[in-house]
Amino acid sequence: MTFEAEPAPRLTQGLLATGTLFVLAACLGYHLGGTPPPTLHPLRPGGPELRVEIAPGPAREVALSINGNFTLSALRSLPSPGESRPAHFHDRGTILVRAELRNLRVLRPGGPADGEAFPDRLRIRGATLRYPGRREPIWGAVEVERTGPETLEAVVVVDLETYLQGVLLPEMGARFPLEALKAQAVAARSYALARRLDTRRAERDRVLRRSDLDQVYRPEEPVPEAIRIAVDATRGEVLGTLASPIPAYYHSTCGGATRDAAPHFDPTSPIRGAPCPYCRASRYFRWERRYPLDGLIRALAPAARIAPPITAFQIEPDTSGRAVTVRVTHAGGVARIGGDAFRSLINRHLATSREEQLLSTRLDALELDPSQPLVQVRGRGWGHGVGMCQMGAAGMAREGHDYRRILAHYYAGLPVNRLWGDLP
Ligand SMILES: [Zn+2]
Incomplete structure (x- = not known):
């Protein structure tokens, strides 16, 4: 995140x-x-x-x-x-x-x-x-x-x-x-x-990691004025309750629609997908990648045995357009690889920089170029796609929507409660 x-x-x-x-x-x-x-x-x-x-x-x-x-x-x-x-x-x-x-x-x-x-x-x-x-x-x-x-x-x-x-x-x-x-x-x-509150130990809470495994935490002094104002103006405001707060996932750019958290991302989360016409200004709204087919076959080996040549790719999307499954037709048959696994295997084994990585599972097309041989991937967005789209939130704010409206759009049906009080 x-x-x-x-x-x-x-x-x-x-x-x-x-x-x-x-x-x-x-x-x-x-x-x-x-x-x-x-x-x-x-x-x-x-x-x-x-x-x-x-x-x-x-x-x-x-x-x-x-x-x-x-x-x-x-x-x-x-x-x-x-x-x-x-x-x-x-x-x-x-x-x-x-x-x-x-x-x-x-x-x-x-x-x-x-x-x-x-x-x-x-x-x-x-x-x-x-x-x-x-x-x-x-x-x-x-x-x-x-x-x-x-x-x-x-x-x-x-x-x-x-x-x-x-x-x-x-x-x-x-x-x-x-x-x-x-x-x-x-x-x-x-x-x-x-x-x-996750995996709470005896009398103490779980330790939060300060990386994007939880949230990046990097204190700086002085705190920028806009950030101090944003925190103070929403003081104590939470999605959910103290006993049952919502893990309010967010991500950089959804590419046109956010996705339901359940069942694949977080089976118990009530966060639902929403259309997002607000993040088009993001430079990650659309992107393209190209990978050599032999490298792709090696990267995907932990998930599937693929025998060259590959003759077709097929994407099975969810309602937000994200790949639930990628089907790879090859000399030995058809391999089915989960969309999240497909993205993480390529990013781990084939792509070393952000410019090479699959930024999301919102894949529009996987096209073969047998003459090279390589596959060209066209996709949209950056991040897991659950909850608030940050670039979309910026777009909504620029159109005049306030933060309550932004939250109501990306966390529809989930109430904001003020759990603690005024500034000292
Ligand atoms: Zn968006």
């Missing part, structure tokens, strides 16, 4: 392989480099707290950068949850928290050389906490939990309204019309609320 103009941040597997979440050299280089950026918090906290990953997967240690006051406190789990009295520090540099055999160890710039031992869960707070090597601020507290003999999980605990201010920029961008940004704020708020 990433808007086309803004690539999602990706932390490489290589960093994780070292057992350290971040490259300390980069962090130290930043601090030696001089004045840190100003810390501004034009944020108005509100709503439930979310737990957001710092980096994907378990690790042995986590590094944070600090330049000023911060506190450390131990957290007790069930049956008597609580927080110890925070210890106050003032430091500049890197805080390192490491999982050991029996406890967590904290190494901080002003502390003892061999660090200090903490129980299995601790909380770090500080207005100047940052992701090392980046200017990105950490809004909220960092919680670290030892999950095994030498593994830990580190998350940011942040309230939902603050979190949204770090989602709208990478997911939509500050240059979208205000009413589209407001619709995006309601959709992203609903989606985060729903996802946090």
Whole structure:
């Protein structure tokens, strides 16, 4: 769920392989480099707290950068949850928290050389906490939990309204019309609320990933004015209820029609498809791709054995025009491949860049050119096609529709409720 103009941040597997979440050299280089950026918090906290990953997967240690006051406190789990009295520090540099055999160890710039031992869960707070090597601020507290003999999980605990201010920029961008940004704020708020309840563990919510596996989260200071206004103007507004929020899926460009979520994308979702005449201005409204047939046969091998030559392709679409099945007629018979599998296999094995990828399963035609031999694909849209079409939301806003009308179009029949209140 990433808007086309803004690539999602990706932390490489290589960093994780070292057992350290971040490259300390980069962090130290930043601090030696001089004045840190100003810390501004034009944020108005509100709503439930979310737990957001710092980096994907378990690790042995986590590094944070600090330049000023911060506190450390131990957290007790069930049956008597609580927080110890925070210890106050003032430091500049890197805080390192490491999982050991029996406890967590904290190494901080002003502390003892061999660090200090903490129980299995601790909380770090500080207005100047940052992701090392980046200017990105950490809004909220960092919680670290030892999950095994030498593994830990580190998350940011942040309230939902603050979190949204770090989602709208990478997911939509500050240059979208205000009413589209407001619709995006309601959709992203609903989606985060729903996802946090998935596979809930004991007393805590699921950790949200900060990539497009959930929603891209990239806090920046200062928060662009349009984004702050869009979040504040829709404060507390959610599709569904607190107990049953709707995972309000969205995508870049539908190409003319969105699709029903059920049965293929999310069997339990009430989101229905809708015609969308509003996203024609998107550069992804129509696109073409060409693939060599031998490469295509290799890419599709995990799903089907195809014996050359291929003599025909046939698309079996749903009511929105997306391919439910692609039929490939070849020397050995007919192979039937699901539309989503067809797209993901090509994107994984045959297309290395966005310019080469199948951007959606809304395929208009697959045409053979036996003289090359290759297949030419004509398609429309970018993304899964469920829920709000972001470029369509922009088109509706430019035609004068407000965010409530935009939401009613893409999430028809689903009520917007205001679950928490006025600005503080
Ligand atoms: Zn659209």
